[in-house]
Amino acid sequence: MAKYKLNVNGAEHQVDVDSDTPLLWVLRDSLKLVGTKYGCGIAQCGACTIHLDGKAARSCSVPIDAAKEKKITTIEGLSEDGSHPVQQAWIEHDVPQCGYCQAGQIMSASAFLSENKNPTDQQILDAMHGNICRCGTYTRIKAAIKTAAKNA
Amino acid sequence: MKKNIDKTRRSFIKVSAAAGGGLLMGFNFMSCEAEPKYLEYAAPDFAMPEKWNTLNGFLKIGENGVVTIMSPNPEIGQNVKTSMPMIVAEELDADWDRVIVEQAPLDTKLYKRQIAGGSQSIRLGWKDLRETGARARQMLLKAASERLEVPMEELSTSKGKIYHKKTDKVLDYGEVASAASSVEVPEEVTLKDPKDFTLIGTSVRNVDGFNIVQGKPLFGLDTMEEGMKIAMIEHPPAFGMKIKSLDDSAARAMSGIIDVFRINVEPEGWNPQWSDVNAYPELVAIVGESTWQVMKAKKALKIEWEQESKLESSKDHVATMENALASKKGDEARKDGDPNSAFEKAAKIIEKTYTAPFLAHNTMEPMNFYANVTADKAELIGPVQTAQFLEGTLEGVLGIPKENISIMMTRMGGGFGRRLYGHFGTEAALISQKVKAPVKLVYTREDDMTQGTYRPAYMVTYKAGLDEDGNLMAFQIRGAGIPRSPIFANRYPAGTVDNYRVENHDLETNISTGAWRAPRSNFIATAEQSFLDEVAEAAGKDPIDFRLSLFERAISNPVGEENDYDAERYAGVLKVVKEKSGWGKETAGIHRGVSAYYCHNTYVAQVLDVAMEDGLPKVKKVCCVVDCGIVVNREGAINQIEGGIVDGIGHALYSAINFVDGAPQQSNFNKYRLIRQSEAPESIEVHFVDNGIDPTGLGEPSLPPIGAALANALYKATGTRLYSQPFVDQVELLG
Ligand code: FES
Ligand code: FES
Numbered sequence: 028m029a030k031y032k033l034n035v036n037g038a039e040h041q042v043d044v045d046s047d048t049p050l051l052w053v054l055r056d057s058l059k060l061v062g063t064k065y066g067c068g069i070a071q072c073g074a075c076t077i078h079l080d081g082k083a084a085r086s087c088s089v090p091i092d093a094a095k096e097k098k099i100t101t102i103e104g105l106s107e108d109g110s111h112p113v114q115q116a117w118i119e120h121d122v123p124q125c126g127y128c129q130a131g132q133i134m135s136a137s138a139f140l141s142e143n144k145n146p147t148d149q150q151i152l153d154a155m156h157g158n159i160c161r162c163g164t165y166t167r168i169k170a171a172i173k174t175a176a177k178n179a
Numbered sequence: 180m181k182k183n184i185d186k187t188r189r190s191f192i193k194v195s196a197a198a199g200g201g202l203l204m205g206f207n208f209m210s211c212e213a214e215p216k217y218l219e220y221a222a223p224d225f226a227m228p229e230k231w232n233t234l235n236g237f238l239k240i241g242e243n244g245v246v247t248i249m250s251p252n253p254e255i256g257q258n259v260k261t262s263m264p265m266i267v268a269e270e271l272d273a274d275w276d277r278v279i280v281e282q283a284p285l286d287t288k289l290y291k292r293q294i295a296g297g298s299q300s301i302r303l304g305w306k307d308l309r310e311t312g313a314r315a316r317q318m319l320l321k322a323a324s325e326r327l328e329v330p331m332e333e334l335s336t337s338k339g340k341i342y343h344k345k346t347d348k349v350l351d352y353g354e355v356a357s358a359a360s361s362v363e364v365p366e367e368v369t370l371k372d373p374k375d376f377t378l379i380g381t382s383v384r385n386v387d388g389f390n391i392v393q394g395k396p397l398f399g400l401d402t403m404e405e406g407m408k409i410a411m412i413e414h415p416p417a418f419g420m421k422i423k424s425l426d427d428s429a430a431r432a433m434s435g436i437i438d439v440f441r442i443n444v445e446p447e448g449w450n451p452q453w454s455d456v457n458a459y460p461e462l463v464a465i466v467g468e469s470t471w472q473v474m475k476a477k478k479a480l481k482i483e484w485e486q487e488s489k490l491e492s493s494k495d496h497v498a499t500m501e502n503a504l505a506s507k508k509g510d511e512a513r514k515d516g517d518p519n520s521a522f523e524k525a526a527k528i529i530e531k532t533y534t535a536p537f538l539a540h541n542t543m544e545p546m547n548f549y550a551n552v553t554a555d556k557a558e559l560i561g562p563v564q565t566a567q568f569l570e571g572t573l574e575g576v577l578g579i580p581k582e583n584i585s586i587m588m589t590r591m592g593g594g595f596g597r598r599l600y601g602h603f604g605t606e607a608a609l610i611s612q613k614v615k616a617p618v619k620l621v622y623t624r625e626d627d628m629t630q631g632t633y634r635p636a637y638m639v640t641y642k643a644g645l646d647e648d649g650n651l652m653a654f655q656i657r658g659a660g661i662p663r664s665p666i667f668a669n670r671y672p673a674g675t676v677d678n679y680r681v682e683n684h685d686l687e688t689n690i691s692t693g694a695w696r697a698p699r700s701n702f703i704a705t706a707e708q709s710f711l712d713e714v715a716e717a718a719g720k721d722p723i724d725f726r727l728s729l730f731e732r733a734i735s736n737p738v739g740e741e742n743d744y745d746a747e748r749y750a751g752v753l754k755v756v757k758e759k760s761g762w763g764k765e766t767a768g769i770h771r772g773v774s775a776y777y778c779h780n781t782y783v784a785q786v787l788d789v790a791m792e793d794g795l796p797k798v799k800k801v802c803c804v805v806d807c808g809i810v811v812n813r814e815g816a817i818n819q820i821e822g823g824i825v826d827g828i829g830h831a832l833y834s835a836i837n838f839v840d841g842a843p844q845q846s847n848f849n850k851y852r853l854i855r856q857s858e859a860p861e862s863i864e865v866h867f868v869d870n871g872i873d874p875t876g877l878g879e880p881s882l883p884p885i886g887a888a889l890a891n892a893l894y895k896a897t898g899t900r901l902y903s904q905p906f907v908d909q910v911e912l913l914g
Contacts (some may be wrong), residue, residue: 028434045471052471056409061401063396064592065470067624071848076541090411102394114392121384121814124822125256126391126398127543127592133392152857159848161543161593162256163825165859167818173522 031095035060037102042091050094051075051086053076054101062102062130066159073158076100076131076138083138085157102130105137116175124162132158136172146176186560232356234315235364236289237267237308244339244353246273250285251290252300253564254387255594256822257878258815259300261386263308265811266301269378270312270371273352274339280386293588295564296599296694301811301874302346302780306779313368315359322358323350325520337377373809373871378420382814390863399562399592402549402619405430408437410466410610410618411473413480414459414630417841419488422461425479430465433479435472438793439465440529442609444602454568454909457602458631458691458836460623464610470621477623488689490841493636499686500534500638500659509657509682512668515739521653526643529717533641533706534837535904537661538634538695539851544592548607551617552577557584557608560813562591562598569601573608595826596694600632614877625846633836634695635660641710643680648687649718651729658703659684662692665699665706669778671749672711674742675729691837696826697879705831705904708774708887722773722891723757751802751868752784759866760786760802769799770890775885779876782806782868785824787888791896794912798828798860798889803881805865808872816877817865823881824863829854831886832906833914850914852907 033040035058042057048155049068054060054077063086066074070088077086078100105111109118113136123129132155139146139154151172160168185845228241239247248264264280267273283290292303313443316336323341324331328350335342373379392399415421427439427650445451445460463482467473503509522528528529548561557579561568566586574581591598607620637660644653658664664683673679695701715725730753732738733746756762762773768790775784788800801824810816833852837844845851890901899910908914 044469045475047475048469048471052469056469056471059403060394061403064398065400065545067848068474069624069847069849072543090467109389109393117392118384118388121382121388123256123385123388123816124258124818125254125543125591125593126385126387129391129697130394148861149589155856159543159853159855161541161595161826161853163822163829163854163859164818165825165854165856166821166854166861166863 031091031126033099033143034097035097035099036101041131044091046090046092047138048091049087050077050089050091050099053091053106060101064127065132066131072128073135074128074131076134076158078134078138081138081141083135100106102134105133111137112179113171113175116171117149119174120167120171122171124164127162128158132160132168136168136175140172140176140179144176144179146172180629181350186691198248202443220781229793230357231358232317234356234360235311236286237311238271238315239277240352242353242356244274244351245277245279246271246339246352247279250280251283251304252293253295253566253588253591253814254282254294255564255591255598257295257300257819258385258812259295261383262301262811262815263304264307264386265378265383266308267312269376270309271316272336274385275378276338282564282588285570286589287567293567295594296596297779297876299779299876302876305873309370310368313370314352314365317368318359318362318367319355321351321362322355326350326355326358375778377804379809379811379812381394383812385815389799396620398592399549399560399589400542400544400547400592400621402560402589404549404617406553407549407617407619408466408468408614409470409473410607410620411477411623412620412626413463413465413477413482414605414626415484417490417886418631418838419486419490419841421487422463423483423485425463427526429479430476433472433476435468436476437466437468438614439463439480440613442606442613444576444605444609446576451775452568452572454565455572455599455602455605456600456632456691456693458689461805462606464606464613466610466614466618474623479669491688491690492839493837494730496636496661496838497534500636500661500684503659503684503686504532504638504640507684509659509664509684511680512666512683513673513679513739515676518653518655518678518680521678522642525652526647527645527717528642530640530642531710531713531902532638533709533902534638535636535702536837537636537690538830538834539628539836539845539870540595540597540632540695541628541851541853542593542595542597545624546603546622546630549619550604550607550611552579552608552612554678555579555583559585559604559608560589561604561607562589563601563604564591564594564598565601569604572605572885576605577608577612595696596698597632600693607777608889609904619720624848628851629843629846631691633690634701635663635692637665639665639706641706641709643714645714645718647742649720651714651718655680657682660688661686661688665703667699667703667743669741669743671733671744671747672729674737674739675733677738683898696779697883699774700883701827701881704774704776704778705886708884709890709901710736712772712887712894714893723753723762726753726775748782748806748868749775749777752782752806755866755868756784756786756802756804759804759864762786770892770895772888772893772895774884774888774891776880778883779880781875781877781880783884784882785884785888787885787892789889789892789896796896796913799862801860801863801885803863803865804868805873805881806868806870807880808870808874810867811874816867819877820865820881821863823879824885825854825859827882827885828860828889829858831889831904835908
């Protein structure tokens with residue numbers, strides 16, 4: 028076990044975990060930030076997507092050691108009240124079915140839109156390739172990203 | 180964007196009068212080409228009441244008029260947590276903008292069938308939910324008539340208010356809720372005429388949507404309770420294997436590990452129920468402080484396995500099914516006329532065989548359950564589609580009476596049938612009992628994908644005989660399944676051909692299988708509708724006209740006594756899809772396929788447009804027509820239909836579980852291919868048949884036919900007929 032200082036959603040946190048612990052489990056188990064989901068553990072599904080210094084990262088495959096100097100944002104910190112344009116667009120299009128993948132989808136989409144304000148359809152498809160939605164809400168996700176780009 | 184979309188809930192709007200108002204009998208069609216028609220977002224401008232007045236087990240009303248409606252059934256993404264309360268609210272005449280929805284506790288005396296399965300929640304709940312709302316409204320009216328000293332017949336209700344037109348008096352439900360709660364519950368109630376519905380048929384947002392997009396803890400895996408430990412299991416690596424010996428010394432020495440032991444989920448003398456499907460009754464359990472510590476310790480276990488029954492491989496499965504169909508006579512499930520002599524007389528015979536592999540459910544949220552079992556009590560929280568059956572199982576396994584067992588149903592990260600089988604709940608309870616602590620059992624993705632309860636593997640041979648003029652004179656279906664044949668003997672095209680025969684082969688396996696979204700239909704629809712396409716081509720007929728001519732026969736002069744479909748409704752969806760898709764128009768580079776199927780009491784027809792882009796198939800558009808009777812929540816319904824289409828395309832094209840010596844060869848999403856964003860259809864257009872019939876299933880019916888619409892379109896695009904799923908394995912170029 029080792030102590031780490033982390034900057035999560037703008038606040039400092041101290042945790043005491045094994046040094047090989049993936050950030051996903053630090054967030055979920057130690058910090059009780061369970062909005063970040065476990066789906067595969069091997070960077071294949073995107074359910075665990077967070078922002079590291081503003082860029083999308085799969086937290087299941089980021090060891091805590093690699094995250095300690097960085098600004099970490101989770102779905103809980105994307106906005107205080109669900110007002111982020113991507114969250115709003117998700118509501119507008121009533122995207123979720125089971126909802127389990129959606130935090131990861133939203134984190135991927137929001138990181139992508141912060142770098143590409145006016146994406147083409149193909150760029151959206153490419154950016155979202157790493158996020159599986161088992162319920163098949165893909166057409167709504169695509170539409171919501173376009174709405175968010177318009178409203179941001 | 181207008182104002183912020185609200186804090187705790189959703190808002191809704193009425194659809195246009197044309198779409199929402201005209202519920203007429205017969206075939207009227209409402210379309211949905213336009214954008215989703217939610218109006219504005221209502222602000223959550225109400226405070227919680229200080230006092231709730233309970234009118235019945237489904238609802239309570241606060242003194243300020245806020246209504247809480249219990250959603251009785253588990254939510255797996257089929258959106259019943261929104262649509263079931265809508266039905267209550269409709270008959271109550273509640274103001275949906277002042278409704279809160281809560282997940283009901285498990286109580287089958289009160290809520291009856293609390294199961295998510297078979298697309299039946301709305302169909303079976305419809306009458307009770309309506310009566311519940313109507314009874315409560317009646318009680319409010321009674322209380323109001325006493326308060327206003329006017330006859331009940333002079334009162335009317337709308338949006339949570341009671342009106343007495345003669346005196347211009349208005350009462351809010353909140354003002355009479357307390358008095359209403361002591362009114363005797365009326366035995367008889369009159370329900371609304373469906374044409375007077377104001378909420379049903381509109382689009383209401385998912386009641387959990389706002390929590391979902393904020394990552395609020397809603398799912399079983401999010402459960403965090405005081406003193407809770409993490410538990411995991413290790414099951415045998417192959418079907419046919421069991422534990423021989425366990426060396427846990429390395430694992431026990433690791434940080435955070437509390438206990439390691441073998442558990443038997445099926446104690447002697449206990450009788451399993453249908454929901455207890457489980458290939459691996461004996462497991463190794465590991466309990467520790469945190470998920471990662473337990474995951475690591477799990478890898479350090481040294482377990483010796485031994486063979487207890489046959490170790491099966493996929494190539495044996497295929498051979499077994501081929502042998503059965505080639506050399507044996509199966510169980511005859513239907514025979515009309517004299518198929519043998521009809522085939523002898525036929526001018527043309529077409530015979531084709533279709534196959535599909537085992538599939539895993541792969542819910543995004545892996546299996547998990549929280550359990551706190553003490554000497555005489557068990558408290559469980561988690562994602563299960565059949566909590567009422569799990570309760571019975573726990574009673575038998577734990578030796579604790581039902582009254583002392585509570586199960587709280589969480590929102591589920593997908594179901595697809597997987598969570599009908601609640602062995603993981605039983606495992607969590609037994610582990611908690613053993614370690615005398617609350618535990619959350621967590622399956623890794625690998626544990627989940629290799630545990631079994633799969634969609635069975637199938638093979639089916641279709642044979643059709645045509646006369647000189649291309650009329651279908653004989654039809655035969657011979658099916659094999661591991662473990663069950665996929666054929667529904669009395670479904671279409673039974674009833675449309677004079678000489679007809681169905682034969683089934685059920686073949687044994689030690690691999691555990693279970694219901695997977697639209698059981699059996701999920702395969703047989705693709706096979707049947709692909710075959711009919713080929714037969715239509717051989718007959719020189721248009722594929723839609725060919726299918727319609729069969730329905731004409733079934734309408735005018737059906738063959739046989741028992742045909743499990745309504746030929747007019749079936750033909751109805753095909754006629755509409757023909758019109759709405761502009762069938763017959765040719766567009767350069769676009770290849771079209773059609774398919775139609777009936778299951779879960781719902782009729783679906785689809786036209787799929789595919790283009791080949793850089794040698795890969797791209798689904799440009801799916802036009803889908805659905806007859807599910809009254810549509811409760813339009814956008815919610817459309818979302819379900821879209822999801823089924825994406826799911827069906829993905830699994831037909833890409834997915835499989837294969838075996839070598841009993842071991843599943845796919846254990847995570849690097850090997851098990853699920854459809855991804857760029858492979859989904861570019862657009863999906865949904866049309867409903869507006870016939871005012873009581874609502875039927877929606878969670879499953881759009882999935883079965885789409886595989887054939889895809890195969891038929893790909894045939895046009897590539898010249899190759901697709902017979903074996905996943906299609907990428909048959910034609911490598913596809914993936
Ligand atoms: S859990 Fe991290 S990508 Fe799947
Ligand atoms: S909404 Fe269920 S996995 Fe995406």
